[in-house]
Amino acid sequence: MSLLQINNLNVRFGDAKAVPVVDGLDLSVEKGEVLAIVGESGSGKSVTMMALMGLIDAPGIVTADSMTFDGSDMLKLSARQRRNVVGKDLAMVFQDPMTALNPSYTVGFQIEEVLRQHLGLRGKAARLRALELLKKVEIPAAESRLDAYPHQLSGGMSQRVAIAMAIAGEPKLLIADEPTTALDVTIQAQIMELLLNLQQERDMALILITHDLAVVAETARRVCVMYAGQAVEIGQVPELFEVPAHPYSEALLAAIPEHSEGAARLATLPGIVPGRYDRPQGCLLSPRCPYVQDNCRQQRPSLDRQAHSLVRCFYPLNQEVA
Amino acid sequence: MFSFIARRLGLLIPTFFGITLLTFALIRLIPGDPVEVMMGERRVDPEMHAQAMERLGLNKPLPVQYLDYITKLAQGDLGESLRTRESVWKEFLTLFPATLELALAALLFAGVFGLLAGVIAALKRGSLLDHGVMGISLTGYSMPIFWWGLILIMFFSVSLGWTPVSERISSLYDIEPITGFMLIDTLFSEEEGAFKDALMHLILPAIVLGTIPLAVIARMTRSSMLEVLREDYIRTARAKGLSPGRVVFVHGLRNALIPVLTVFGLQVGTLLGGAVLTETIFSWPGIGKWLIEAIGARDYPVVQNGILLIACLVILVNFVVDILYGLVNPRIRHQR
Numbered sequence: 001m002s003l004l005q006i007n008n009l010n011v012r013f014g015d016a017k018a019v020p021v022v023d024g025l026d027l028s029v030e031k032g033e034v035l036a037i038v039g040e041s042g043s044g045k046s047v048t049m050m051a052l053m054g055l056i057d058a059p060g061i062v063t064a065d066s067m068t069f070d071g072s073d074m075l076k077l078s079a080r081q082r083r084n085v086v087g088k089d090l091a092m093v094f095q096d097p098m099t100a101l102n103p104s105y106t107v108g109f110q111i112e113e114v115l116r117q118h119l120g121l122r123g124k125a126a127r128l129r130a131l132e133l134l135k136k137v138e139i140p141a142a143e144s145r146l147d148a149y150p151h152q153l154s155g156g157m158s159q160r161v162a163i164a165m166a167i168a169g170e171p172k173l174l175i176a177d178e179p180t181t182a183l184d185v186t187i188q189a190q191i192m193e194l195l196l197n198l199q200q201e202r203d204m205a206l207i208l209i210t211h212d213l214a215v216v217a218e219t220a221r222r223v224c225v226m227y228a229g230q231a232v233e234i235g236q237v238p239e240l241f242e243v244p245a246h247p248y249s250e251a252l253l254a255a256i257p258e259h260s261e262g263a264a265r266l267a268t269l270p271g272i273v274p275g276r277y278d279r280p281q282g283c284l285l286s287p288r289c290p291y292v293q294d295n296c297r298q299q300r301p302s303l304d305r306q307a308h309s310l311v312r313c314f315y316p317l318n319q320e321v322a
Numbered sequence: 323m324f325s326f327i328a329r330r331l332g333l334l335i336p337t338f339f340g341i342t343l344l345t346f347a348l349i350r351l352i353p354g355d356p357v358e359v360m361m362g363e364r365r366v367d368p369e370m371h372a373q374a375m376e377r378l379g380l381n382k383p384l385p386v387q388y389l390d391y392i393t394k395l396a397q398g399d400l401g402e403s404l405r406t407r408e409s410v411w412k413e414f415l416t417l418f419p420a421t422l423e424l425a426l427a428a429l430l431f432a433g434v435f436g437l438l439a440g441v442i443a444a445l446k447r448g449s450l451l452d453h454g455v456m457g458i459s460l461t462g463y464s465m466p467i468f469w470w471g472l473i474l475i476m477f478f479s480v481s482l483g484w485t486p487v488s489e490r491i492s493s494l495y496d497i498e499p500i501t502g503f504m505l506i507d508t509l510f511s512e513e514e515g516a517f518k519d520a521l522m523h524l525i526l527p528a529i530v531l532g533t534i535p536l537a538v539i540a541r542m543t544r545s546s547m548l549e550v551l552r553e554d555y556i557r558t559a560r561a562k563g564l565s566p567g568r569v570v571f572v573h574g575l576r577n578a579l580i581p582v583l584t585v586f587g588l589q590v591g592t593l594l595g596g597a598v599l600t601e602t603i604f605s606w607p608g609i610g611k612w613l614i615e616a617i618g619a620r621d622y623p624v625v626q627n628g629i630l631l632i633a634c635l636v637i638l639v640n641f642v643v644d645i646l647y648g649l650v651n652p653r654i655r656h657q658r
Contacts, residue, residue: 114563
């Protein structure tokens with residue numbers, strides 16, 4: 001059984017008739033697996049993870065046929081039961097480390113808080129464990145950092161602290177929501193390496209939300225491409241990069257600067273993700289798709305198994321290579 | 323930090339002169355003089371009047387009087403009351419604990435309920451409860467103190483008979499002033515029921531005096547809390563699986579408190595101003611009532627120096643708040 005199995009997840013803001021931000025998403029993650037979720041801003045990547053963590057507040061509405069993590073359906077748990085899972089077995093690292101830590105408390109306090117909440121560690125034991133965690137995330141002079149406040153740390157340091165906090169409960173699944181986007185380029189690689197080392201060492205599953213396809217190519221085994229709240233293609237990493245089946249996947253790959261070498265402009269997909277009022281009746285990509293056919297504008301395709309991957313398209317690309 | 327304190331102290335000097343000049347001038351602008359008031363309804367014999375004025379040094383030109391006043395101040399002499407012949411400083415010290423006790427009780431009332439109301443309103447934003455709490459707080463803020471005091475007296479003291487109307491304690495008890503705080507002194511005294519009696523005397527004036535600060539603190543807490551609850555670190559705290567109470571109070575309120583604390587400090591001025599009215603309504607034997615009576619009697623030294631002392635107090639409190647600010651907010655503490 002998969003560690004995480006999401007079936008038909010819908011997230012709406014407003015009432016039940018509002019346009020879904022996440023639209024019928026199916027997703028699974030195996031134990032110890034690295035799954036990357038890619039897609040442009042507004043495609044519902046973060047909202048999906050927030051829904052899983054139970055962080056969507058009213059007026060947000062989360063529905064799903066099931067959202068099973070580690071054997072229990074997260075939507076059926078009481079708030080208290082869910083809080084015993086979140087922060088412990090299921091943890092998350094956020095995008096901007098400079099604002100993700102509470103400015104009023106020391107690094108040590110914020111890590112020890114997780115240890116106290118989920119592992120029952122107190123006093124000296126908690127402090128020692130927090131120190132170990134800081135060393136684990138490779139923070140230099142860890143001892144003195146325990147009593148530092150977030151504003152005394154750089155962005156990279158803060159993200160390491162945030163990671164230490166996230167792994168404090170020994171999670172089975174760690175969600176990293178664009179963990180390097182807000183950091184300097186030189187730091188990005190270090191943080192990614194740290195995350196992957198931790199993932200391998202602990203045999204922890206990792207969901208990596210990112211814009212950076214180069215990172216995906218190097219790290220993930222599987223990738224889920226999202227567009228306008230839907231998964232449009234889910235496949236293994238080398239295949240999806242070599243022979244993308246969905247026009248949107250192809251467009252994303254074409255937009256990598258390396259692929260446009262020698263060209264005057266980067267390849268782009270014209271238009272933007274459809275919003276609340278211009279949601280097409282047919283395939284959500286139809287207004288922007290270079291391969292669009294008539295029936296694409298009328299009907300919505302479903303996510304089906306094709307040669308290399310699961311694809312949501314009537315006319316998947318690169319099928320002959322099979 | 324040192325240069326910060328030095329700069330603040332430097333600012334005190336012009337403030338100090340401004341206050342002395344203002345009180346000196348204002349009290350003399352009021353028609354009548356101490357001698358006339360002392361003579362009362364009787365016709366004043368012009369010759370006696372002139373003699374008395376000369377004895378008090380009030381016949382000299384105003385600039386000379388001001389210079390005399392400042393010279394004495396510089397020597398640490400606050401003068402003595404024209405009415406009681408007591409030293410102003412001594413009278414102030416005797417009466418100040420009563421005002422301080424009242425002000426602290428009011429601040430406690432305002433702080434506890436203001437924070438609570440603000441937090442609740444922020445958590446239930448847009449709900450009936452939010453509008454209710456904020457509506458009441460706006461009403462409280464707009465309430466004239468003297469009217470509000472009288473209404474409360476009518477209701478709780480006269481109609482219901484729950485609380486006494488005036489003074490700090492019933493005349494039944496003879497409490498020796500050790501600290502000057504009636505609540506503490508009654509605990510030291512062996513007299514049974516004295517503490518409860520003092521408490522009942524304190525409640526109503528404290529509520530009256532605390533109403534405006536309460537409203538200000540509630541509104542400030544609400545808006546500050548709303549802002550903080552949107553912060554990323556609140557999401558982080560929730561992602562840790564912490565209980566909602568811990569998220570709101572430990573992670574939210576601590577940060578929301580920073581601007582509220584400033585308001586707290588600013589309210590001390592309002593509080594001492596309000597004390598003048600509250601003490602008059604409740605016959606509370608504090609410096610507010612003392613000053614009002616001194617103004618009535620044109621007791622120049624008491625008015626001038628009493629107000630000066632209160633002004634120094636307000637400045638001091640704001641100074642302390644600035645330092646507290648650093649304690650609550652580590653980002654300020656670590657600025658070098």
